[in-house]
Amino acid sequence: MRQLCSLLVLWGLGVNVLAAPPCAPSSWGAEDEIGAANLITPESVLAASQLIKTGKTYSLGITIDSNTPAYPPRQMSLQVVQPGQQQGRRVMPNLTYNDDIYIGWLGIGSQLDGLGHVGDSDGIYYNCNDAKDFAQFTGLSKLGTHNVPPIVARGVVLDMAGYKGVPYMKAGEYFTVDDVKAVQEKQQTPIREGDVVLFHTGWTDAMLASDPKVWGSAAPGQSEEVAQYLADLNVVAVGADTWGLDVSPAPVPERASQGHVILLKENGIYVLETMNTGPLVRDQAFEFLFILGQAKVRGAVQMIINPVAIR
Amino acid sequence: MRQLCSLLVLWGLGVNVLAAPPCAPSSWGAEDEIGAANLITPESVLAASQLIKTGKTYSLGITIDSNTPAYPPRQMSLQVVQPGQQQGRRVMPNLTYNDDIYIGWLGIGSQLDGLGHVGDSDGIYYNCNDAKDFAQFTGLSKLGTHNVPPIVARGVVLDMAGYKGVPYMKAGEYFTVDDVKAVQEKQQTPIREGDVVLFHTGWTDAMLASDPKVWGSAAPGQSEEVAQYLADLNVVAVGADTWGLDVSPAPVPERASQGHVILLKENGIYVLETMNTGPLVRDQAFEFLFILGQAKVRGAVQMIINPVAIR
Amino acid sequence: MRQLCSLLVLWGLGVNVLAAPPCAPSSWGAEDEIGAANLITPESVLAASQLIKTGKTYSLGITIDSNTPAYPPRQMSLQVVQPGQQQGRRVMPNLTYNDDIYIGWLGIGSQLDGLGHVGDSDGIYYNCNDAKDFAQFTGLSKLGTHNVPPIVARGVVLDMAGYKGVPYMKAGEYFTVDDVKAVQEKQQTPIREGDVVLFHTGWTDAMLASDPKVWGSAAPGQSEEVAQYLADLNVVAVGADTWGLDVSPAPVPERASQGHVILLKENGIYVLETMNTGPLVRDQAFEFLFILGQAKVRGAVQMIINPVAIR
């Protein structure tokens, strides 16, 4: 009885014995908001720029429209308008113009998950920030993606589908730490601190156009252990050619997307989704200079992006 | 009377003798949709990448929010939401998350003007495209910014304010071709084919935070002749640290923003607005590698951007 | 030749000999913005209120959601949110609350077409108002539906399907002036000045739920002559249980929705769409008190409505 009482006391005091571990401040300081982007320095950029050998560029973002599947209830629409020019009216005598309005979620298609996107089950995010404090309705007061400096780094794409000898990995199929190690070895592209790591599963090339519904309902991806492995390597960002990076459905349903928690919340490492890795892999461009300058909307959680790879 | 009749006949037939000259197809072919971005090649990228000397990066986009002044009636709002998590509900046992919805115009703050943004007074845009044909309400069917490949090029910032010996140029003050030539000479940064040219007027650094209303109501900028001069040099894009690049108000009111017509419509050259050139100028980083990967929304007219400069 | 010249001169002067007739000011004055709503007086309301015999009420609006078909590209979404209450946070100690954001067109489902909705081929609307002058992007500066006073009038529903002996009229099938006269006679409900006239075709009851795509792609409806006939009777509004009132497709394609032009533009008579007339017809409630108080958004073109019938 005393023990039961003790447990209930703990519970009553909000100490959920089954829940997330207590939060540890970031190694970049208790006020830090950008996490692993701190690893980017002029020196690291200069070194990564040496990877430019041919000058060929790659657009790592896909084109999105109102038909692009997205995590429900995400959706978007675009409105092209001509203010003041109704029925051929002119606002200036020498020109005409179009403008456009985007109404939609920022987590559609190729996207940057900021550090304010996923937290633990207690609502605690990167660097012990509590959603109750920073997740303001009109924009995050902390951890917004507008804070993220240019992510310019060595990029490595790991061809997981090629390693497995398939055009694309199947929905629900995941790759392990051993797989990731083997591909690094095979490609001769060891992952290093400060890298941006992209996984090529073949999923988007195979399914997005041909069966968008299936594409968006599940995906191959990393196991939870891979996320931890990459975090231990101190990478800057991890992405994949899938809408969610983590394998879906998750092997352990109650730990779905746990890789996001490990990367974003526990390690301040960015997640990049629906990266167009196919052209890189087809060119065997496994190493490249990765450049991301995301549009800076104050307090944004995510952002539609189109990183550039140069090799 | 016969002459009057002739004139009226011409008028009746839609030949407006006062209007835009007949359209000439693009030198990149009648089907081309990307204009001067055709000038970007692996060779040009490789050459430009040699400008990376220190690895220091610059975020050329500013942070926008609902208070950022924009060309009326442009406006925006951000909504941070937690679907399925109302009143502490959990959608997954192991995590919580935030998402966000952007409702707003794509021509706010730092922006890319696509080739479908400005046309002549007859509604004819780059490469003889008629707005009646391509300016579909749900997205441009031609000239959308999603078509634009990565703009990776030699970037040159021209410090017009420094040349004039002022912290910032005044609203309505414009710089001429001679000014632009003189600054190139002074900085030893000749403009070349394929460059991205940015003008630093000091306007945004001086006024955006201190007096946003004034900032958005007028601006210093290029004269119409400068636009033509740059077009003749075959640059890829022209930008400035102002919301409109062209001087405002225009010296000749009925030719307001005519530089946009010259660049976008007549030459397929992109316009970049509200570029954060101050840090480059303060570092005297007059030459750099310019990288822009804009988010790809199908049929978008413009796009909020954050190009990266590396020197 | 002289004649050709004359014609071209006329043409050149903007006198399109094939186009809309010159505009005549409204009989309610050149400044009038509410058209046939002027017919509503305390006397007419008092008389119509005598139609209340049982106190039974009818909701004439249907429920709309994101699946409701609408004239492209019209669409809508609703967002239910809890500002400040993320992860169980409280904004007040004693309560919790939900709010909602509507993003969508006002012409979806049951709707009021205001006098600024449809004009002639020259862009001229009710009372000679030119869209170039009043169709401001942020709200009509004239003819907005916020101007419309309460429409309280005798309502008459004409059971066209019952008259034809079918559960519902077919897409593309129209009723004529003779049909309308016959139904008035059959029902003993003569249409009078100041009435709101609703047509029951059975289309929405039969098709909206069972085949929404077909429902929205065509419809039975009034012929053009019926619109003129009703206008000559000086009614206040004309509606139907279809999305467009006019038969669709139109018998003469180049006069599609011409009934809208006749009613709205030429006569200042309101159009009511997707009225839920089924319950009235099933009760043989052919006469009733009609009450519409539309939400008043300044400068709105249309409005989602839910008129009330009382008999």
Next chain:
Amino acid sequence: MRQLCSLLVLWGLGVNVLAAPPCAPSSWGAEDEIGAANLITPESVLAASQLIKTGKTYSLGITIDSNTPAYPPRQMSLQVVQPGQQQGRRVMPNLTYNDDIYIGWLGIGSQLDGLGHVGDSDGIYYNCNDAKDFAQFTGLSKLGTHNVPPIVARGVVLDMAGYKGVPYMKAGEYFTVDDVKAVQEKQQTPIREGDVVLFHTGWTDAMLASDPKVWGSAAPGQSEEVAQYLADLNVVAVGADTWGLDVSPAPVPERASQGHVILLKENGIYVLETMNTGPLVRDQAFEFLFILGQAKVRGAVQMIINPVAIR
């Protein structure tokens, strides 16, 4: 110690001894979603319709636009557009048209608060509905305002300002049960079961146009006891010519807007805000037929409204 343990045990079990009382199912049944609207019957409507004596109508909704103050972060914008008609293009040869897009909150200006708008501090709403269960992001799955049948009832406006001998009551000033009783007596308009009760404080007439900021930051209104008094009288809806009905700021800050909880949550009685009561009071039209048919958007929490009064 044992007692402390007991308390903590209770707390641990989620029994917050300081919080809302346990929920009692509605007297209209555990499945009921419309609350006091159940009181409206053909008999009650027929009786109320006898109040029509002159046929004069009143629009009880105000006109809203993007400048109308609203409870933060509520806001709205209207976009008037002409799809397919860019630069004078025609979609049909015989007509032109305008459409409009509303982007905004439904709780702006004159509004209906549905039963899903305010719940107690535990997130429990009318009829023991838990927000966790019904407050779906894309629309309430219960208690949506689309469920509300036409509210046709005897309307009574109580001129609280007139009773107090002032043109308008001051911000933070509240009226008591005694005041309400006295005004009923003075006006000879006893409140009865099934009524819609509106309070005229003069606040909106005095302040909305002249000082919108002040208008929206505080208001006179009902005390908490008045809400309970009206609930005990079994009214259908309670409104006022203020944005929040309850006095603001509240005399007891931690019970702000408690009248909403009493009416909506505990009694299923609707709240009507920013009702344009001035014209009624000026006409001494203290009794009238009240008719509300709100636009029916599935799952909406609130709705912009414009009820009609007829006397």
